[in-house]
Amino acid sequence: MAMWSLLLWEALLPIAVTGANIQGQVGGSVLLVAKQPPGFQVRDVIWRSLWPSEELLATFFQNSSETLYHSRFLGRAQLHSNLSLELRPLESGDSGNFSVLLVDMVGRAQSQTLQLKVYDAVPRPxxxxxxxxxxxxxxxxxxxxxxxxxxxxxxxxxxxxxxxxxxxxxxxxxxxxxxxxxxxxxxxxxxxxxxxxxxxxxxxxxxxxxxxxxxxxxxxxxxxxxxxxxxxxLLLLLPASLILVLAGLLSAWHCSPCSGNKKQDVHANGVAPETENPPV
Structure with a gap:
């Protein structure tokens, strides 16, 4: 019941977008930090993934945390005592938007949005x-x-x-x-x-x-x-030349049945006069 009450709070109140951008590497970890306003004593917390799909990741109610929700981060999300959310190990598909809803002791709510971008490790060139x-x-x-x-x-x-x-x-x-x-x-x-x-x-x-x-x-x-x-x-136009070669090969393959038919017609026309009877 408490969780649904918080979701109702979020629907009724304006969302405070922080615009925080966080970067991570595949195989590593990131820490999503919920910023607490001055004098804001947190009572309840909800962490969610907003994009590419909306999923519940972790909650904190009445001094008890929970992260056992069936999301793509199951087993990879950890809610710390400072109410920040750690994700590890990161995967290439983890990029997206995340939100955290904070509620204080008097029922005031604040929502923050964070954007995560996960990059592959650069290989040796x-x-x-x-x-x-x-x-x-x-x-x-x-x-x-x-x-x-x-x-x-x-x-x-x-x-x-x-x-x-x-x-x-x-x-x-x-x-x-x-x-x-x-x-x-x-x-x-x-x-x-x-x-x-x-x-x-x-x-x-x-x-x-x-x-x-x-x-x-x-x-x-x-x-x-x-x-x-x-x-x-060679360096700048090689991709274009490859495309032209492939196009020529495809065109030749496509037209090969046509050329075969034409050869048969010519052969038939050449044989026909030999079968005619000479004029009497």
Whole structure:
């Protein structure tokens, strides 16, 4: 009966939205904290999940807590003595909105809303080195390089680069392509030991991979085989070319029965004159 009374209170009173944003990592834990206003002595508490589905998670009535409700957090939710709710271990589908209803000793109620976003841990990225042939107007000892970085099976990430072993490791934005996934650099003999790191990150984790591109410069690709623009087009337009190839294959497969029928018709037309009787 007490729980239904609290739900009625919440329906009648305006909801105070706090707009708190909480971030967590898959496999980790988060603490959803109910903020108590000054002079607000809490008597009862209800924690609920609002989205993607509305579920009762935990309650506190008359100095007794309960978290054994059949929700997707069953066995993963713990109500602490300070009335905060801990969720662990987190899963990728736990992102959503949560609410807590507080009632004080004189029956005043306050509702707070919190938003949880759960991210996957960032895996170690893969960095590929593409070497462009030297232009005639450039020194033959100059090496034009594209570094391509990719993190598998991950979303909501950002890419950045740094040059190792320098005080100011930041790189010029003009050398960044494809939303930071590709770095364009020019190397000379003085850059033999210079290393570059690709850093992939989201709000809760990060990972990096480091390469020394000068080593790839002198695996001596034949001059003229790969141009500066060809490498750029390869990195930026490869998905589009794959789509065109697949479309061509599908079109050929779809039309193959038609071409077979046409061949049969031509063959029939060629045989017909031989079966006619010569004119008398």
């Amino acid at each position: 893969t960095v590929q080195v593409f070497i462009a042939a030297t232009r005639d107007t450039q020194s033959p000892r100059t090496c034009q390089v594209f570094l391509s970085c990719w993190a598998p099976n991950i979303s909501d990430v950002t890419y950045s680069w740094r040059q190792e072993g320098t005080v100011d490791a930041s790189l010029e934005p003009l050398g960044l392509l494809a939303s930071g996934q590709v770095l364009r650099i020019s190397l000379g003999p003085g850059d033999r030991s210079v290393a570059y790191s690709c850093i992939v990150s989201n709000p809760v984790s990060w990972a990096l991979a480091t390469v020394t591109p000068w080593e790839s410069c002198h695996r001596d690709a034949e001059p003229g085989k790969t141009s500066y623009n060809d490498v750029l087009l």
